[in-house]
Amino acid sequence: MTLMSRNGRSDSLVLEGRLVAPAQGIDECLRVTVADGLIAAIEPAPASELVVTPAFVDPHVHLRTPGREDEETLRSGTEAAAAGGYCAILAMPNTNPVVDSASVLRGLVALAREEAVVPTGFMAAISKGQEGDELTEMVELAGAGAAAFTDDGRPVASAALLRHALRYSGPTGLPLALHCEEPSLSRGGHAHEGAVSAELGLGPYPSAAESVMVERDLALAALEERRVHLMHVSAAESVAALDRALARDVAATAEVTPHHLVLTDEAVRTLDANVKMNPPLRAERDREALRDALRRGAISCIATDHAPHARHEKEVPFEEAPFGVTGLETAFASLHTHLVLPGQLGLETLLERMSAGPARAFGLPEPRVEIGVRANLAVLDLRAEWEVTAEGFRSRSANSWLLGRRLTGRVVQTVADGRVVHG
Amino acid sequence: MSEARRHLLAIADLERADVQRLLDAARAFDGSTAKLPLLRGSSVVNLFYESSTRTLASFELAAKRLSADTTSVRAAGSSVDKGESLKDTILTLSAYDPDVIVVRHPSIGAAQLVTSWTGAQVVNAGDGKHEHPTQALLDLYAIESALGRLDGVHVAIVGDVLHSRVARSLVRALGLVGARATLVGPPTLLPTGIEALGCEVSTDIGAIADAEVVYVLRMQRERMVDAFVPSLREYAAVWGITPERLRPGQFVMHPGPMNRGVEVDARVADSDAALVVDQVRAGLVVRMAVLADLVAGPATGEHALAEPLEVA
Numbered sequence: 001m002t003l004m005s006r007n008g009r010s011d012s013l014v015l016e017g018r019l020v021a022p023a024q025g026i027d028e029c030l031r032v033t034v035a036d037g038l039i040a041a042i043e044p045a046p047a048s049e050l051v052v053t054p055a056f057v058d059p060h061v062h063l064r065t066p067g068r069e070d071e072e073t074l075r076s077g078t079e080a081a082a083a084g085g086y087c088a089i090l091a092m093p094n095t096n097p098v099v100d101s102a103s104v105l106r107g108l109v110a111l112a113r114e115e116a117v118v119p120t121g122f123m124a125a126i127s128k129g130q131e132g133d134e135l136t137e138m139v140e141l142a143g144a145g146a147a148a149f150t151d152d153g154r155p156v157a158s159a160a161l162l163r164h165a166l167r168y169s170g171p172t173g174l175p176l177a178l179h180c181e182e183p184s185l186s187r188g189g190h191a192h193e194g195a196v197s198a199e200l201g202l203g204p205y206p207s208a209a210e211s212v213m214v215e216r217d218l219a220l221a222a223l224e225e226r227r228v229h230l231m232h233v234s235a236a237e238s239v240a241a242l243d244r245a246l247a248r249d250v251a252a253t254a255e256v257t258p259h260h261l262v263l264t265d266e267a268v269r270t271l272d273a274n275v276k277m278n279p280p281l282r283a284e285r286d287r288e289a290l291r292d293a294l295r296r297g298a299i300s301c302i303a304t305d306h307a308p309h310a311r312h313e314k315e316v317p318f319e320e321a322p323f324g325v326t327g328l329e330t331a332f333a334s335l336h337t338h339l340v341l342p343g344q345l346g347l348e349t350l351l352e353r354m355s356a357g358p359a360r361a362f363g364l365p366e367p368r369v370e371i372g373v374r375a376n377l378a379v380l381d382l383r384a385e386w387e388v389t390a391e392g393f394r395s396r397s398a399n400s401w402l403l404g405r406r407l408t409g410r411v412v413q414t415v416a417d418g419r420v421v422h423g
Numbered sequence: 424m425s426e427a428r429r430h431l432l433a434i435a436d437l438e439r440a441d442v443q444r445l446l447d448a449a450r451a452f453d454g455s456t457a458k459l460p461l462l463r464g465s466s467v468v469n470l471f472y473e474s475s476t477r478t479l480a481s482f483e484l485a486a487k488r489l490s491a492d493t494t495s496v497r498a499a500g501s502s503v504d505k506g507e508s509l510k511d512t513i514l515t516l517s518a519y520d521p522d523v524i525v526v527r528h529p530s531i532g533a534a535q536l537v538t539s540w541t542g543a544q545v546v547n548a549g550d551g552k553h554e555h556p557t558q559a560l561l562d563l564y565a566i567e568s569a570l571g572r573l574d575g576v577h578v579a580i581v582g583d584v585l586h587s588r589v590a591r592s593l594v595r596a597l598g599l600v601g602a603r604a605t606l607v608g609p610p611t612l613l614p615t616g617i618e619a620l621g622c623e624v625s626t627d628i629g630a631i632a633d634a635e636v637v638y639v640l641r642m643q644r645e646r647m648v649d650a651f652v653p654s655l656r657e658y659a660a661v662w663g664i665t666p667e668r669l670r671p672g673q674f675v676m677h678p679g680p681m682n683r684g685v686e687v688d689a690r691v692a693d694s695d696a697a698l699v700v701d702q703v704r705a706g707l708v709v710r711m712a713v714l715a716d717l718v719a720g721p722a723t724g725e726h727a728l729a730e731p732l733e734v735a
Contacts, residue, residue: 188649190531195619199435201531201552201591204614271532315510317530319551 001174002145003088003119003364004112005078010037010418015379017050021369022348023356034375037418042371051380053351054367055087055414057358058328059177059255060152060231060303063120065111066104067096072308072396074108074115080306080328080395081118082421085378085411087367088359089118089328093125094153100125100136102144109145118416121147121364123177126165132157135165142172148362150177152231155213157183159220166224175227175253175362178217180238181279185209190319192265192282200269202319205280211237218245218252229361230254232305234279236289243298253361255303256290258331259401262338263287267401273314273321274401277305291344300357302350304331308397325401329393334402336382336409347382379413379423386410430545431713432534433554434595442563442599444721448712449564449705452488461719462491465522469495470512471548472503472528477679477703478548478557482525485710491522491718509533510540517541522718526550544717552588557710558678559592563600564705565698566636569674574601579631580622581607581662582640582686585614585651589678590640594620605630608640608662611651628662631673636698638676639664642686655685666690674698 012035019030019042031045032052058081064072072080081089091108093099099108105124112120124146128134130153138149149169156162156178166176189205191197197204214230218241221228230242233254245252259277264284267275275281293299307324314321327334332354339345359366367376387406390398413423434442452459467486471479479495486493496516498504503512509528516524517540524541526534527548534547549555567573578597584590584606597604604622606613607630618624631637642658652658664675665688675687675697683689691697 193615195616198614198616199591199620201554201586201588203552206615271535312508312510315536316508317528317533317536317551319530 001121001147001363002109003121004109005116005119005417007113008419011415011420012036013415013420015052015377015413016045017048017052017379019052019369020348020351021054022352023054023366024368026369027348032369032377034415034418037374039369039371039373039375042369049381049383050412051382053378053380054355054369055376055378055416056085056332056354057364057367058086058089058304058306058331059229059301059358059362061089061091061306061328062094062308062324063091064308065095065108070396071310074112074120075117076394076396077306077308077328078115078117078120080326080393082414082416083394083411084328084330085332085380085414086118086328087376087414087416088121088364090121090123090147090362092152093123093150094130098125098130099123100128100130102137102140105141105144105146117421123148123150123152125149126151126156126176127161130154132161135161135168138165138169138172142169142174146174148175148177148229150179150231152177152179155179155181155183159216162217163220163224166220166226166228170224170226175229177229177231179231180210180213180217182209182213185212189280190276191268192280194265194283196265196268200271202268207235207237207282207286210235210279211241214238214241218242218250221252222248222250227251232257232260232279232303233290233299234260234282234286236286239289239293239298242293246298253301254293254299255301255358255361256294256299257303257305258327258334259325261287261290261294262334263401271318273316273318274325274399274403276318276321276323277325278323291339294353295345295349300353301361302331302335302353303358304328308395309399310397314399325399326393326395326397327400329395330388330400330402330407332380332411333386333407333409337407341408374418375415376417377415378411380409381412382409384408384410384412429717430538431556431717432538432545432547434556434559434592434599435554437599439599442560442596445560445709445712445716446564446567448716449708452708452711458488458490460490461715462486462489465718466492466519467523467525467714468516468519468521468543469493469525469548470516470527471495472498473549475527475548477706478527481703481706481710482548484707485714488711489714491714509536513537513540517543523714546713546717549588552586552591554592555588556592557706557713558589559596560713561702561705561709562593562638562676563596564709565676565702568701568705569698570635576602576636577605577634578602578636578638579605579607579634580638580640581628581631581664582642583612583646584608584617584640585612586643587640591620593638594622605634607631609652609658612646628668631668632670634673636674636676637664637669639687641678641680642682659685662686663688664691666694669696676702678702
């Protein structure tokens with residue numbers, strides 16, 4: 001796997017604050033000295049209101065490049081990531097063209113060397129054109145630096161194709177990241193099946209459209225003894241399936257998005273296109289199951305599923321709008337505001353699930369606070385209050401579900417791979 | 424309908440008093456074909472993205488009866504065919520400063536979205552599977568005309584509830600006026616969670632026995648493709664409204680257009696029990712009431728006192 005960013009300087013700086021590194025069991029006031037990009041010293045420091053933490057890792061980002069550079073570029077997307085406290089992100093291959101060949105992948109890696117502010121890895125497609133018919137050249141793609149394989153945006157409809165993908169890609173050691181959706185159950189679906197969709201008349205997208213695919217995919221992972229990662233889990237039934245698989249030692253990891261952790265389908269009553277996501281926002285019991293799984297660690301990753309869309313594509317009736325919302329610049333603040341402050345989730349757990357959790361799931365270098373390693377650090381002001389506005393984004397798109405909302409907690413500085421990339 | 428610039432977007436936005444006021448106003452318009460000056464100098468644009476006979480004709484006629492200038496734009500044959508967005512179409516039409524835009528659109532929430540792009544008052548003439556508020560109002564009007572009351576009336580709504588904006592608006596409207604609704608149909612066409620609207624739900628056609636009004640929804644042929652029902656034949660056999668399934672005194676309603684022999688037997692459609700033509704007639708006065716209420720203001724009962732402009 002290749003994580004690529006602009007070759008540039010290495011910075012020297014001193015960060016001081018309450019150092020919270022849950023994966024390392026650290027929570028004390030410390031001064032971290034970074035010299036030429038490397039952590040050179042860690043010393044006791046006086047109490048501070050700022051939190052210093054291993055920077056975040058987002059395993060699920062749509063950078064829209066190539067093809068929709070009007071919505072996001074590697075530069076704008078990674079600047080957004082930097083503003084959100086991320087030191088590494090993984091980009092999805094559902095671009096135009098699809099990242100389904102080594103030549104497209106190499107082009108992106110080269111572009112990342114020019115443009116990416118934050119180290120960026122690229123996932124490659126499971127099937128050619130993400131059509132679900134033929135496997136991509138997975139060995140060559142792995143050799144060209146693919147971070148993982150996924151047909152995200154679409155499910156792998158054929159169980160046989162997924163089985164072969166798991167089996168064939170085994171020697172690459174790369175995980176398959178799976179968008180679990182049974183298309184015949186989700187077809188025409190725009191909102192979670194329940195009272196809200198029934199009352200509004202929106203086509204129902206039942207939880208089972210996700211969970212039957214989660215069950216299938218976990219069964220195939222067990223059969224082939226391969227590592228799979230479940231993307232944007234949304235339904236309580238999916239969590240239950242994951243729990244059963246983990247109890248049988250299936251090598252599965254899972255991610256959840258900030259919007260599925262904070263909102264329910266009640267938000268859809270506004271018919272605001274910025275609460276239209278795939279999978280859809282679900283019911284209270286689903287949200288509770290997701291929060292619980294995140295606390296327990298069954299879901300070990302928070303992923304934004306950052307999905308930029310052009311303004312005019314979201315200024316249409318709900319059913320006509322594309323699925324997806326942005327999230328890189330608001331993930332920490334939204335979860336701090338809506339989960340940590342109300343006592344639903346410990347700060348340490350949030351930080352772990354945003355950093356070490358996703359790094360481990362994808363075999364990325366875990367951001368650590370240790371003498372001699374490249375500095376990957378985020379500085380957080382937990383008291384900062386701010387309002388999310390369309391003008392405030394580094395992303396080229398502003399299709400955020402948080403527009404107009406006030407949040408508490410903000411990323412004030414990000415150091416990624418030894419360089420100050422934000423603040 | 425309490426904000427400064429008022430719209431009629433959904434029955435869900437209304438209160439009982441709003442419904443009563445509109446029905447009273449409609450009643451005052453009924454029985455006369457005289458042209459009234461209430462909306463003289465106002466303009467009404469009807470923007471229809473879906474085909475319509477009754478709704479479009481009655482909105483046009485209603486506006487004309489009230490002396491408004493009116494024009495109708497159908498998506499087919501307009502700039503919409505050239506890919507113009509809803510937003511741009513609304514900005515364009517709004518440049519003519521219409522007082523009211525009546526919009527029918529295949530997507531849920533379209534009328535609500537239109538309000539953000541125009542200074543006109545907006546009437547929802549059907550937005551996808553969501554709501555069709557003037558249909559529900561005219562249905563209440565027809566029921567009240569037939570039965571002499573709305574409070575406590577039991578209406579069984581039969582058929583494809585899943586895809587029906589008529590059903591969604593009507594259930595809400597019946598709830599507002601103290602009537603009772605029971606949804607009846609094949610399990611696949613009764614959406615999960617719909618009972619949250621405050622209605623009863625049954626898959627047994629026998630559930631219509633207790634109703635004073637049997638409201639029949641249109642059964643669309645494409646429902647077989649997605650395996651909602653196996654055939655129109657079986658649908659008609661199990662849920663079709665036949666004379667044998669009705670008891671004396673029950674009224675039958677249908678929003679049209681009817682599929683005779685499918686959801687409703689031709690003998691029922693042509694019987695005295697059928698209120699279908701009454702519904703169409705109610706559509707005109709109810710839409711007059713809606714337009715007058717929005718443009719001229721919610722002046723209870725005064726509409727009837729307006730001097731006839733000319734006798735048509």
